[in-house]
Amino acid sequence: MDWHLQDAKNNFSKVVRLARSEGPQTVTLRGERAAVVLSIDEYERLIAKIPPLGEFLLSGPVWDDELVEEVNRRNTSTARDIDV
Missing domain, CATH: 3.40.1620.10 (YefM-like domain)
Known part of the structure; x- marks a missing residue:
């Protein structure tokens, strides 16, 4: 109503x-x-259907080896030393 x-x-x-x-x-x-x-x-x-945040994040798609290598390659090639 x-x-x-x-x-x-x-x-x-x-x-x-x-x-x-x-x-x-x-x-x-x-x-x-x-x-x-x-x-x-x-x-x-309603709230019983909502998984905890950690569980939700871990339930994402599995990365294949090629994607893992690409992510690691980008992380190392774009890293910069910054003086704080």
Whole structure:
């Protein structure tokens, strides 16, 4: 259900109750969708699908030997000594 911001503020308990029983409640600001009120169960279901950052970074494609050599070659050929 869509709620105008002022209506959502005035009926916040109802918005939360409906989010728990009927699903996400959308809040609009000047006719534009601005926020969503979710039940804690729905929120936890959504964030459970997000892997930790380290796991995400390690899940990328495997580099073949040719790509590794090219990256290493570029790293050594463009390195500069900088006095700080």
